Amino acid sequence: MADHAHDHAHDEHHDHEHHTENFWTKYVFSMDHKMIGKQFLITGMFMGLIGVFMSMLFRLQLAWPGESFPILETFLGKWAPGGVMDPNMYLALVTIHGTIMVFFVLTAGLSGTFSNLLIPLQIGARDMASGFLNMLSYWFFAASSVVMVVSLFVETGPASGGWTVYPPLSALPQAMPGSGAGMTLWLVSMTLFIAGSLLGSLNYIVTVINLRTKGMSMTRLPLTIWAFFVTAILGVLSFPVLLSAALLLMMDRMLGTSFYLSDIMVAGELLGNQGGSPVLYEHLFWFLGHPEVYIILLPALGITSEVIATNSRKPIFGYRAMIGSILAIAFLSFIVWGHHMFVTGMNPFLGSVFTFTTLLIAIPSAVKAFNYITTLWKGNIQFTPAMLFSIALVSTFVAGGLTGIILGDSALDINVHDTYFVVAHFHIVMGLSAIFGMFAGVYHWFPKMYGRMMNKSMGYLHFWLTFVSAYGVFFPMHFTGLAGLPRRYYSNAEFPIFDELQDINVIITMFAIAGGIAQVIFFFNFFYSMWRGPKAPQNPWKSNTLEWTTPVEHIHGNWPGALPEVHRWAYDYSKPGHDEDFVVQTTPLKDGEHAH
Amino acid sequence: MILIVLVLAVLTALQLIRIFELSSKARKRAEYEVTDKDNNNQGWLMLLFGIGLMVAFFWMLATWSKVMLPKSASEHGNDIDSLFNISMYVIMAMFMVVQPILFYFAWKYRGASDRKATYYEHNNRLEFIWTIVPALILAVLIIYGMTTWSKTMNPKNEQEPMVIEVYAQQFKWTARYAGADNKLGFANVRLIKDANVLGVDTLDVLAADDKVATEIHLPVGRPVLFKFRSQDVIHSAYMPHFRAQMNCVPGMTTQFQFTPTVTTAEMRQDAEVVGKVKRINDIRTAKGEEAYAYDYILLCNKICGSAHYNMQMNIVVETEAEYQKWLAEQKTIAELL
Numbered sequence: 001m002a003d004h005a006h007d008h009a010h011d012e013h014h015d016h017e018h019h020t021e022n023f024w025t026k027y028v029f030s031m032d033h034k035m036i037g038k039q040f041l042i043t044g045m046f047m048g049l050i051g052v053f054m055s056m057l058f059r060l061q062l063a064w065p066g067e068s069f070p071i072l073e074t075f076l077g078k079w080a081p082g083g084v085m086d087p088n089m090y091l092a093l094v095t096i097h098g099t100i101m102v103f104f105v106l107t108a109g110l111s112g113t114f115s116n117l118l119i120p121l122q123i124g125a126r127d128m129a130s131g132f133l134n135m136l137s138y139w140f141f142a143a144s145s146v147v148m149v150v151s152l153f154v155e156t157g158p159a160s161g162g163w164t165v166y167p168p169l170s171a172l173p174q175a176m177p178g179s180g181a182g183m184t185l186w187l188v189s190m191t192l193f194i195a196g197s198l199l200g201s202l203n204y205i206v207t208v209i210n211l212r213t214k215g216m217s218m219t220r221l222p223l224t225i226w227a228f229f230v231t232a233i234l235g236v237l238s239f240p241v242l243l244s245a246a247l248l249l250m251m252d253r254m255l256g257t258s259f260y261l262s263d264i265m266v267a268g269e270l271l272g273n274q275g276g277s278p279v280l281y282e283h284l285f286w287f288l289g290h291p292e293v294y295i296i297l298l299p300a301l302g303i304t305s306e307v308i309a310t311n312s313r314k315p316i317f318g319y320r321a322m323i324g325s326i327l328a329i330a331f332l333s334f335i336v337w338g339h340h341m342f343v344t345g346m347n348p349f350l351g352s353v354f355t356f357t358t359l360l361i362a363i364p365s366a367v368k369a370f371n372y373i374t375t376l377w378k379g380n381i382q383f384t385p386a387m388l389f390s391i392a393l394v395s396t397f398v399a400g401g402l403t404g405i406i407l408g409d410s411a412l413d414i415n416v417h418d419t420y421f422v423v424a425h426f427h428i429v430m431g432l433s434a435i436f437g438m439f440a441g442v443y444h445w446f447p448k449m450y451g452r453m454m455n456k457s458m459g460y461l462h463f464w465l466t467f468v469s470a471y472g473v474f475f476p477m478h479f480t481g482l483a484g485l486p487r488r489y490y491s492n493a494e495f496p497i498f499d500e501l502q503d504i505n506v507i508i509t510m511f512a513i514a515g516g517i518a519q520v521i522f523f524f525n526f527f528y529s530m531w532r533g534p535k536a537p538q539n540p541w542k543s544n545t546l547e548w549t550t551p552v553e554h555i556h557g558n559w560p561g562a563l564p565e566v567h568r569w570a571y572d573y574s575k576p577g578h579d580e581d582f583v584v585q586t587t588p589l590k591d592g593e594h595a596h
Numbered sequence: 597m598i599l600i601v602l603v604l605a606v607l608t609a610l611q612l613i614r615i616f617e618l619s620s621k622a623r624k625r626a627e628y629e630v631t632d633k634d635n636n637n638q639g640w641l642m643l644l645f646g647i648g649l650m651v652a653f654f655w656m657l658a659t660w661s662k663v664m665l666p667k668s669a670s671e672h673g674n675d676i677d678s679l680f681n682i683s684m685y686v687i688m689a690m691f692m693v694v695q696p697i698l699f700y701f702a703w704k705y706r707g708a709s710d711r712k713a714t715y716y717e718h719n720n721r722l723e724f725i726w727t728i729v730p731a732l733i734l735a736v737l738i739i740y741g742m743t744t745w746s747k748t749m750n751p752k753n754e755q756e757p758m759v760i761e762v763y764a765q766q767f768k769w770t771a772r773y774a775g776a777d778n779k780l781g782f783a784n785v786r787l788i789k790d791a792n793v794l795g796v797d798t799l800d801v802l803a804a805d806d807k808v809a810t811e812i813h814l815p816v817g818r819p820v821l822f823k824f825r826s827q828d829v830i831h832s833a834y835m836p837h838f839r840a841q842m843n844c845v846p847g848m849t850t851q852f853q854f855t856p857t858v859t860t861a862e863m864r865q866d867a868e869v870v871g872k873v874k875r876i877n878d879i880r881t882a883k884g885e886e887a888y889a890y891d892y893i894l895l896c897n898k899i900c901g902s903a904h905y906n907m908q909m910n911i912v913v914e915t916e917a918e919y920q921k922w923l924a925e926q927k928t929i930a931e932l933l
Contacts, residue, residue, distance in 0.1 A: 172829070381706050402687040
C-alpha cells in the first residue's frame with residue numbers, strides 16, 4: 001500500500017480496479033479505514049456497555065452497603081452469595097470498570113474510531129498509509145478485548161488492584177485473589193492492547209504527514225486532525241513505557257525478579273525479593289498514565305472544535321491558538337506525571353517541580369475553553385444532538401479542569417489524594433468530557449459511517465438524561481471527598497464519621513442508574529438507525545470539510561475520481577461575500593478574497 | 597417480567613419513531629433536520645440547565661458543606677486550609693463566571709433561519725488577555741502552593757520531634773514509640789518471629805526501650821515525626837483531621853511530620869464538631885447502632901486488598917501529663933520479648 005501517493009496513475013488505478021469482496025474481507029479482515037473505524041466503534045461500544053454496567057453494580061453496593069440485591073447474585077454468582085457483594089468482587093469491578101473505560105472505550109473506542117474514519121477522509125487520502133498495519137491494529141485491540149473479557153470468568157476473579165495495578169499488590173497472588181490468574185490475563189490483554197495502539201498511532205502519524213492532498217497544508221487541517229495527530233504522537237512516546245512497566249511486572253510475577261519488590265512478608269510467608277521499589281513502577285506507570293489522560297481528551301476536544309464551529313455556523317475562534325494549545329498541552333503532559341505521586345515518598349523537592357508544571361497546564365486549557373465559548377458568541381447555533389454534547393463537553397471540561405488546580409497543588413493534594421474529590425475531578429474532566437466528545441462524534445459522523453441519519457428526538461432525550469445524570473453523579477462526590485472519604489472503599493459503614501455521607505451516596509447511585517439506563521436509548525437509536533434510519537444526504541450538516549465531498553455509499557479509495565484539491569481552511573462558515581453560510585474546502589478563493 | 601418490560605419498551609420506542617417520522621413527513625421535512633423550533637426549545641433548555649446547575653451548586657454548598665472535615669487539628673493543617681480556601685474561592689469564582697456565560701451564549705445565539713452568524717475568526721488581543729490573566733492568577737497560586745508545601749515537608753524544628761513508627765500490614769496498623777532515647781531500633785521483615793511482629797532487631801541497643809502500641813497517643817503542641825513502613829503491599833497512612841498523608845511502601849521508610857494543636861477532648865467541644873456528632877448519632881440511633889464520640893483516625897488510603905475499607909486506628913491527642921501516664925503503661929520491646 002506504499003504506492004498510495006497522490007499521483008494520477010494511482011487515481012486511474014482506482015477507477016478501473018474492481019474489488020471482489022466477500023464477507024470476510026469486507027467486514028472482518030478489512031483493510032479499509034472506514035470499516036476499521038466502525039469495527040473500533042462497535043467493539044468500544046460493547047466494552048463500554050460492560051464498563052458502565054459494572055459501575056451500576058458497584059454503585060448499588062456503595063449506596064446500600066451489605067444489602068442483598070438478587071440482581072447481584074444473578075450476574076456475579078459466587079461473588080455475591082445471597083445477593084451481597086463480596087469485597088474482592090467490589091475491588092475487581094472498580095478495577096475492570098476503570099481499565100475498560102480508560103483504555104478500551106476512551107482510547108481505542110474514541111481515538112481508534114475517529115482517527116481511522118476521519119484522517120484519510122479529512123486530509124483527502126485514499127486510505128491510511130498502511131491498510132495492513134491498520135487491520136492488525138484493530139485485531140490486536142480485538143484480541144486484547146477478548147482476553148480482558150475472558151479474565152472476568154477465571155476462578156480467582158479478575159484483576160482487582162485498581163486500574164493502576166500497583167505492585168506489590170498486583171504482583172503477589174497471596175495478597176488478594178484478583179492478583180492470580182486474573183492479573184496475568186490483565187497484563188496479557190494490556191500488552192496486546194499496547195501493541196495495537198502503537199501500530200495504529202504510527203499509521204496515523206505517517207498518514208497525516210505524507211498523504212495530505214494537494215493544498216492541504218498543516219495550517220489548513222481541521223482541528224480534529226491536529227488533535228488525532230498529536231494524540232498519536234503522545235501514544236507512540238508514552239505507551240512503550242507502560243509496556244516496559246507491564247513486562248517488568250510480569251517478570252516479577254513469573255520469573256522471580258525483584259524490580260518492584262523488596263522486604264516483603266505476605267500472608268505469613270517471607271519472600272526472598274530484595275532491592276526493588278514499587279515507586280519505580282509508579283513512575284513508569286504515570287509516565288504513560290498522565291499523557292494517557294490527554295490521549296483520551298485531545299480527540300474529544302478535536303471533535304468538539306469541528307462540531308462547535310460547524311453548528312455555530314462560525315469559524316472556530318483562534319484556530320492557531322487552538323493548535324498552539326494542543327501542542328502546549330501535549331508537551332506539558334509529559335512532565336507532570338509526578339502529581340499522581342506527591343505522597344508516595346518521592347523526594348519533596350520533586351513535589352514542587354511537578355506542582356509548577358502541572359498548574360501550567362491550566363493556561364492552554366483555559367485558552368481552549370475561552371475559544372470555544374467565543375466561537376458560540378454571535379453564532380447561529382444549530383442544536384443537533386452532536387452540538388448539545390459538544391457544549392456539554394465545554395461545561396464539564398471547565399468544571400473538572402478547575403478542580404485540577406486543587407489537586408495539582410502538592411500541599412493540597414496531601415489531604416485529598418485518593419479521596420472521592422479525585423474521583424469527581426477525573427470523571428468530570430476526562431471521563432465525561434471524553435465520552436461527550438465521543439457521543440458528539442457518533443451523532444455527527446453517523447451519516448458518514450452508515451449512510452443513514454440517527455433519530456434526532458431520541459438524540460435529544462439521550463442527551464438531556466445523560467447530561468443531567470452525569471452532573472448528578474459526579475458533582476456530589478466533591479463533598480464526600482472533602483469529608484475525607486477514600487476511593488476504592490467497599491463500604492464506608494466501618495467509620496461512624498462517614499455515616500452522614502450515606503444520603504449523598506444514595507443520590508449518586510440514583511443518578512448513576514438513571515444515566516446508565518439512558519444509554520439504552522442511544523444503543524437503540526444507533527442500531528435502529530443503522531438499518532432503518534432515513535438515507536443521509538451527502539452533506540447533512542452543511543460542513544466544509546472534505547469527508548462530506550465523498551459519496552454517501554462507501555467506496556474503496558473514498559473519491560470516485562481524482563483526489564480533491566484544497567484551496568482554503570476548514571472554517572469558512574458565514575464568510576462575507578458567499579451566498580451560502582459554508583464554503584467547502586475545495587472551493588477556490590474568489591478574486592480578491594482573503595484567506596482567513 | 598423484565599423481559600416483558602423490555603419488549604414493551606422496544607415496541608413503544610418503535611411506535612414513537614414512527615410517529616416522529618410520519619409527522620415530519622407530514623411537514624415535508626426530514627426528521628433529522630434541526631428546525632427553528634428545535635433550536636428554540638434546545639436553546640431554552642440550555643439556559644434552564646445553566647440556571648439549574650447554579651441553583652444545584654448553591655444548594656449543595658448550603659446543604660453539604662457541613663459534612664466536610666472540621667477545622668484542622670495540626671499546625672501545618674491551618675496553612676493548608678488557608679491555601680485550600682483561597683484556591684477554592686478562585687476556582688468557584690471561575691466556575692460561576694464561565695458556566696453561566698457558556699449556557700447564556702447557547703441560549704442567546706440559538707439558531708434561526710433568518711439569523712446570520714458573524715464571521716469572526718481570531719483576535720490576538722483577546723487570546724493574549726486570556727493567556728496572561730490565568731497565568732498571573734496561577735503564578736500566585738503556584739508560589740503560594742510551593743511555599744506551603746516546602747513549609748509542610750521541611751518544617752523548622754525548634755525542639756526535636758518525637759519519633760513514632762507507623763507500621764502497616766494487611767489489614768491493620770501498629771505503632772512503635774522510640775522510647776526514652778527517641779531513636780527507633782533497626783527493624784526488618786526478615787526478623788519477624790513469634791511475638792516480634794514488627795521485626796525489631798533485639799540486638800540493637802536502640803531497640804530495647806521502643807514501645808509497641810495499638811493506638812496512637814500524641815501530646816498536644818509537640819512536633820511528631822512519623823516513620824512509615826509496610827510489611828506487604830503499599831498502604832497509605834491518611835490522617836484527614838491533621839491534613840496528613842504518606843504512603844507506606846515495602847522496602848523503604850517514608851516520613852511525615854506535624855504538630856497536633858487541638859486535643860481530642862477540646863475538639864469534641866468544638867461547636868462544628870458537636871453539631872456533626874449530633875447528626876451522626878441521630879442516624880446511628882435510628883439504625884440502632886451505638887452512639888459515637890468524635891475521634892481522630894488513621895485510615896488506609898491506598899488499595900491494599902479485601903479489607904482495605906476497614907483498616908483503621910484511633911489517634912488520641914491529649915495533654916502532656918495524660919500522654920506520659922499512657923506511655924508509662926505501654927510495654928517496651930525488652931519487656932514484651
